[in-house]
Amino acid sequence: MNSQQVPSSLRDILADILEISPEQVTPDLSIGMVESWDSFRHLQAILAIEGEYGVQFDPQRIPELTSVSLLQTELEKKGATL
């Protein structure tokens, strides 16, 4: 899988928050695969994504959104334009 499969806006946010290059943001990238993606960065990424797309996640879902593709699917479910 490669980063081209991730919508660019989502890819750029995650790259910034996780302090990695956009190319590293592939759909299967998940918590634990990069050192910087810990629980606090996760919260930060969630807040950044919520702000960018004007959506709110259910707090119970937040800990389950552990990969880029899961985040993307959840955003699409919320009707966000990616």
Added chain:
Amino acid sequence: MLSDSERQDLRRRIKDAASRQDAGAAVKFGRELLASGKPADVMFCASAFGGIADALKSQMGTRRLKMYVVRSVTVEPILPFLATEAVLSNYALDLQVGGYGSYVDEMLNPQSALAKFEPDAVLVLLDLEEIAGRLPELCADGIGAGVEEEIEECLARMAQLLRSFRSGNSARILLQGLVVPDQTSLGDVGDANLPHSLANAVLQLNQRLAALCRTVSDCVFFDVDRLAARYGRAQWRDARMFLASRLPVSADSFRTYSRGLVRSFSTLFRAPCKVLCTDLDNTLWGGVLGEDGPEGIATGSAFPGNCYLDYQKYLKQLSSRGILLAIVSKNNEADVRDAFQIRAADLALSLDNFVATKISWNEKSDSIRELAKELSLGLDSFVFVDDNPVECEAIRQQFPEVAVIEAPVEEPWKLVEVLAEQPFFDAAIVTDDDVNRLNEYKAQAQRAVLANSAGNRDEFLASLGIVCTFQSALQAPLSRAVQLLAKTNQFNLTTRRHSAAEVEEFTSAAGGQAVVVRVRDRFGDAGVVGLALARNQGDSCYIDSLLLSCRVIGRGIETALLAYLGEHALRNGARQLVGEFIPTKKNAPCASFYSDHGFVKRVSSEEVPSDSIFYELDLTASAPASPKWITLEGNESNELSASAVFSS
């Protein structure tokens, strides 16, 4: 709002600036990008700023601060905001965060992670549950038995915490207050009317905590509730995120919150600006005096004159706590004098309220340079307010140290708002010396006149009738001593920015001296203007700090202070006086202080390399003597109290 392409463009510029280590450009574009408020942009800037830490320090004098956060809530997502906002205020933060609710151990255990980190400041961010967890229950009926007791108990606990911390650690403290709960079971009406509603109890608690902070040295109270109220309580918190992750502030408020924190802790590290230079036309009043005439300019109680009247009142209030006002205007001086006379009833300020006026057709940069010289103040003490963007840009380019505010000429009702938004004049402490400053600077101008007429220097100095009073730094009061240490740059031999706690250490050590000097002469009372810290080691007395406010340099007061130190060092058993000089960009005026007073430069031994230059003087052979034109008072710390000498 920035468009996505603008954001990308700014990011590119920031990246470029960072890669060529251009701190000024990186911060300039960073400031623009951060206005987007988007977390991703904040992270981007935090990374970029992190990579130019050395350039920030060397090119912009950015101050590095180690900060430890003790907390009972989640702060991690806020830290990048705090770090970037700090850079915009010229601080580079090294942040470390403690565990949830483990603040007592962190603050009081000398082996804790906090103690080992040796922070410059500790941010105490505790929420209601942690500080006074029983209050919501006790306040539920609004008439609350036990509410007062709970508040007292909570205060006693916090006082104990802060004082115990202070006795073992000199890090500055920021104590965050509580946000007044917005929705309680009493409803708005009950909250407002019932004496012990939770809202009233928390308001009271905040006031008491602020009062507590005043009694602890180097401690400032951060009124987070004021921010929450200003920007809207409904938006301040996100209940979802608080309940799920203990995040105390909504993501939309991270930036505002961080700015407030930075603005509050800044007062612990930086002295406020001292001079406000205001333009006249379309700034102090509406219209152009040269065209509209004194009757035609807008000022007074009717709109739009009242916009300018509000601005004048604001300036007058600044002046009453020691901020000096000056006029810098391109006008005919006679016209301006007429206007102030003819429109006196419509103006909140008279010419007497200004320490100086520069009304001419000269370049404003020349006027500001002259003012700095006349007032013996550094350009970084100046704020310049002008409606003309060209004048503003000229000052920014010529004097980057001067803070420039562009007056909103199309929206004069925003004048006060624009000024109040800026932190330049923030001060957590106001001393009597601040209040008296305008008279003191005016007296200085009169002295300058006399100096020109007096024949020789000694005669001139004798004619001033200078009286020096020495006091313990603890009685100065201590806050004034610390203020002097924090803001004196030019005549400051070592520029050590000691905290109050560190000053106290000098007084408690055997053979230690912490002395301040008050100065008055026939023109006025300059207040506490000098300070020296010294300690005996073996048969030597080491002068750790010696400084004098620049407005009294050159009158022999520095010599009197040195003589005082020498005399007491001898009495405490020292035979030698050791002076230390640490050169900085600003303290060249005192570079030859010790050699001028007969000290001999110590040949550097193979000790630790340092910037310090040491000088020695044999006290038994040639103790320094106070100049004969100075009258000395209060040689013994308790001999004369300040109030007895200066009851006038």
